[in-house]
Amino acid sequence: MTLREGPAHLVRRHDYTAPAFLIDSVDLTLDLDPAKTRVLNRMRLRRNPAVPAQPLRLDGVEINLARVLLNGSGCSFRIEGAQLVLERLPEGPEPFDLELFSTCSPQKNTQLMGLYLSQGTFFTQCEAEGFRRISYFLDRPDVMARFRVTLRADRAAYPVLLSNGNLVEQGDLEGGRHYAVWDDPHPKPSYLFALVAGKLVQREQKIISRSGKAHTLQIYVRPGDLDKTEHAMNALMAAIAWDEARFGLPLDLERFMIVATSDFNMGAMENKGLNIFNTKYVLASPASATDADYANVESVVAHEYLHNWSGNRVTCRDWFQLSLKEGLTVFRDQEFSQDMAGSVSARAVKRIEDVRLLRSNQFAEDAGPMAHPVRPDQYAEINNFYTLTVYEKGAEVVRMMQTLVSDAALDPLGRAGMARGLRLYFERHDGQAVTCDDFAQAMADANPGSALAQQLDAFKRWYAQAGTPRVQACTEYDPALGHYTLSLSQHCPPTPGQPHKEPFVIPVTLGLLGPDGRALPLQLEGEGQAVADSRTLVLSEPQQRWVFTGLAGLQSAPTPSLLRGFSAPVILQGDFDAAHWLALLAHDSDPFNRWEAGQQLLLRQMLAALRQSAESDGTIPATVLDATTVQALSAVLRQPGLDPAFKELLLTLPSEAYLAEQVQQVDPPRIHAVRQAVRSQLAQALYVDWLWAYEAHHEPRAAYRPDPASSGRRALAGLALGMLCLAARSNGDTVWPGRAYQRCKDAAHMTELQQALQALLHSGHALAEPALERMHQRYRHDELVLDKWFALQASAPDQNGTVLARVKALLQHPDFKLRNPNRARSLIGTFCHANPAALHRPDGAGYAFWRERVLEIDAFNPQVAARLARALERWQPLVEPYRSAARQALADVARHPGLSPDVHEILTRALASDA
Structure with missing residues (x-):
């Protein structure tokens, strides 16, 4: 049986049973050949x-089995579906x-899972269930073994032979071939092989x-590509130093290797000691990489290295525990990036960027048919659960733990408590495959008097319950008593x-501002004195x-600054008027809440314009923002004490995706029109400021530096250029x-x-066309820049309904490669995921395009198709x-024969939400 024969069987967390067999060691020999790679697997x-006695069942997919020996002799076995079964053991x-x-056959492996070929080079991707495409095996994360690997290949074609661990032997073979033997001293599950x-070149340090x-x-x-690897090497060295300094976790290998490939389904993979990366997260030079690319390289290199402990030394018992490694490691890489940013302002910018991603995309996931807990209860295809919920929301769960183990006096940020918890976690579980509960227990045990320890069982609902909690705030002030409730x-x-749902444990960090904007002391009823001007309350009941x-x-009520630093992944609700948000925008000492205040002012008036347009003849108001808001934004733009990167974030409008999540009836073209109207208004009203x-x-000609301060200045200049070009369109x-x-x-x-090309594209100027042509001519041999070139066109505003036609034409472009995941994502993925006004067309043509591409890609790469x-x-x-046409497109694909389990699960869940 192959993975394409109908819907996959549901796997349930509560059905977990320990493996009936354990593997102590694996001696693997691979004779590498594109058409027919021979694999000799000797296991003890x-x-x-x-576990009660039962047959041995080994997983295998698309493998040609030639021989089975038990203790050196032949033995009986049978094949049942995708398993090799041995009973007489x-x-x-x-x-x-x-x-x-x-x-x-690696050259036939178009799914890019297991062993495959990319531009003449062999690569593997074994997470989550790829090793079974290399050899029959107990392909599950709780079976950990010592691996010794011998690689043999033609020396001329494959001069570099790499695997996990330490290189212990290498040499020549007859016929122009050679070999290398690698030994990994650390037991690992097969997904880390x-x-x-x-033919590769290396940078060594x-x-x-x-x-x-x-x-x-x-x-x-x-x-x-060697000249584009310096930044990645610097990021790797910084991550190694940071993990040892912050958490006392050293590099535990003699060597650590990173390899880049352009054919990769994911961003990167943390294989023990041999990380395999998508080229977009390794290669960076000023000529080909943006500031965002540089930041992403640093973040992803750190993420995969930090997995060396949080994921490799201690791994998941089963795939339901995926956030045990991914959520924890996202938290760790976020902390790394904030520490690398340096200044308080730069740290805040990083936090805001992380929250913006969470709220625009993960909150939407929580509100949709794919909503699932951080620790899912069941799945049909595990690849579909590498989601923002597992990663980003999982990181927020860990961040809340850090907050809840803090000591208000000695450790207000919780860094010491988090370090204690991680130290106990690794001491207790090193070399084991464990659960999210094990991690939470270690955090609580290491901080016995903390709020986390006191409410651990209730806190773990964050792992078990899906959805985004809503927190409603009500306030009352008694000036006679000086009491604020x-x-x-x-x-x-x-x-x-x-x-x-049962109540969550929600840390709410807050402050109070007086009428003059100064921070007020925070003294709760019954306390002897005020403890700070910012503190954390714990909401654990339905109401408190x-x-x-x-x-x-104090004659007038204080202004509350709630959920500072986004202390919990919730939606804050309350009867807050414009004066409330204007006060926070002007005076709040918490950078996140100051940014949030600006976003709320923009969001509320944009939503009002949407309602007005829907209730009238569809006309978008010429003026969406009131004069007070425009004046406040002008003041922020001009304020000398604020970091330029912070200003750019604050003056960037809420995304169309985030706007769509705030309304019950979603009209994508109307949302786009309202957002464009606000951009035009700000472009005109703040022209002198821009x-x-x-x-x-x-x-003008400064040497390029990717540091936060320089990137921030460029970001604000780029936003200003876009606004000036937009204003020019109206002014002629x-x-x-x-x-x-x-x-x-x-x-x-x-x-x-x-930035300049986006300014032209997003202002609809004709000069965008020759600019695009120049970009292509200059960079037609740079794969990563070509990805940008395709994405820029797929994300362009749909001024005259022409973007879809352009995207269809680009499918035939000589540089478009559908089977390359990066290229498919850059054009098709960008159009379908990041250009809602162009996708959602009244004639349904966008949905027809989506349907055709999903089926076309599913035929050779189900993972990429499922994301699309x-x-x-x-x-x-x-x-x-749009609703009926989109549902019909989903149903048409779902009925298609031979659909992969990956895509089938997505469509089944989407259609099951139909009431």
Whole structure:
């Protein structure tokens, strides 16, 4: 049986049973050949004494099995579907040897799972269930074994042979072949196995760790890309130093290797000691990478290295525990990036960027048919659960733990408590496959007097319950007594399979501002004195009430600053008027809430314009924002004490996706029109401010530096240029579009080029066409820049309904490669996921395009197809005619014969949400 024969069987968390057999060691020999790779797998196994006797069942997909030997002799076996079953095995606790000889065809592996070929180089991707495409195996994360790997290949074609661990032997073979033997000293599950073989060049760096040990760091890339690896190497060294300094976790290998490939379904993979990366997260040079690319390289390199402990040394018992490694490691890489940013302002920018992603995309996931807990209860295809809920919301769960183990006096940020918890976690579970409960228990045990320890069972509902909680705030002030009462209540809407939710444990960090904007002391009723001007309350019941005292003499109610730093992944609700948000925008000392205040002012007026347009003839108001808001934003733009990167974030409008999540009836073109109207209004109203911002922050010929301060100045200058070009469209001015075009021609680095081209595209100027042509001619041999070139066109505003036609034409472009995941995502994925006004067309043509592409890609790469399929999962809130047409497109694909389990699960869940 193959993975394409009908819907997959549901796997349920509560059905977990321990493995009946354990594998102590694996001696793997691979004779690499594109058409027919020979795999000799010698394993030493033993029965698990904790499990009743039963047959050995080994997983295998698309493998040609040639030989099975038990302790050196032939034995009986049978194939049942995708499993090799052996029944007559030695009884008792003594280990036995099993030898399997099989072949596979890497060049036919278009799914890019298991062993595959990419531009003449062998790569592997074994997470989650790819090793079974290499050899029959107990392909589950709770079976950990020592691996010794021998690779054999033609020396001329494959001069570099890499696998996990330490290189212990290498040499020549007859016929121009050679071999390399790798030994990994650390037991690992099969999903962490990796090999790479091909023509690669390397950047090497020797380092000495804080403990005095020597290590070799290597980054392997294709010839011609070596000059783009310096930033990745610097990020790797920084991550190694940071983890040892912050958490006392050293590099535990003699060498650590990174290899980059352009054919990769994911961003990167943390295989023990041999990380395999998508090229977009390794290669960076000023000519080809933007500021965002540089930041992403640093973040992803750190993420995969940090997995060396949180994921590799301690791994998941089963795939339901995926957030045990991913949520924890996202939290760790976020902390790393904030620490690397340095200043308080730069740290805040990083936090805001993380929250913006969470609220725009993960909150939508929580509200849709794919809603699932951080620790899911069941799945049909595990690849579909590498989601923002598992990663980003999982990171927020860990962040709340850090908050809840903090000591208000000695450790207000919780860093010491988190370090204690991680230290105990690794001491207790090193070399084991464990659960999310084990991690939470270690955090609580290491901090016995903390709020987390006191409410651990209730806190773990964050792992078990899906959905985004709503927190309602009500306030009351008694000036005579100087008492300020804050009442908080919580509820969480129903999600698939979970109609009712128990209360969550929600840390709410807050402050109070006086009428003059100064911070007020925070003294709760019954306390002897105020403890700080910012503190954390814990909401753990459906409703709770706190009374702050010591405010006598304050004639008007304080302004509450709630959920500072986004202390919990919730939606805050309350009867907050414009004056409330204006006060926070002007005075709040918490950067996140100051940004949030600006976003709320924009959001509420945009939503009002949407309602007005829907209730009238569809006309969008010419003026959406009131004068007070425009004036406040102008003041922020001009304020000298604020970081330019913070200003750029605050003046960037809420996304169309985020707007769509705030309304019950979603009209994507109308949402786009309202957002465009606000952009035009701000472009015109703040024209003089944008002139100042551009001239004060753009860098005429400065040397490129990707540090936060320089990136922030460029970000604000780029926003200003876009606004000036937009204003020029209304004014009939040709100066600013001309300047943007000149920047496209003379750009000193990719950030400058992309900003200028976006300014032309998003203002609808005709100069965008020759600018695009120049970009293609200049960079037609750079794969990652070509991805940007395709994405820019797929994300362009749909001024005259022409974007779909352009995207269809680009499918035939000589540089478009459908089977390359990056290229498919850059054009098709960008159009379907990031350009809702162009996808959701009244004639249904966008849905027809989506349907054709999902089926076309599913035929060879179900993982990429499944992600594309999710572009229509939130079809129910759409207004007509979009709703019916989107549902029909989903149903058409779902009926298609031979659909992969990956896509089938997405469509089934989406259609099951139909009431």
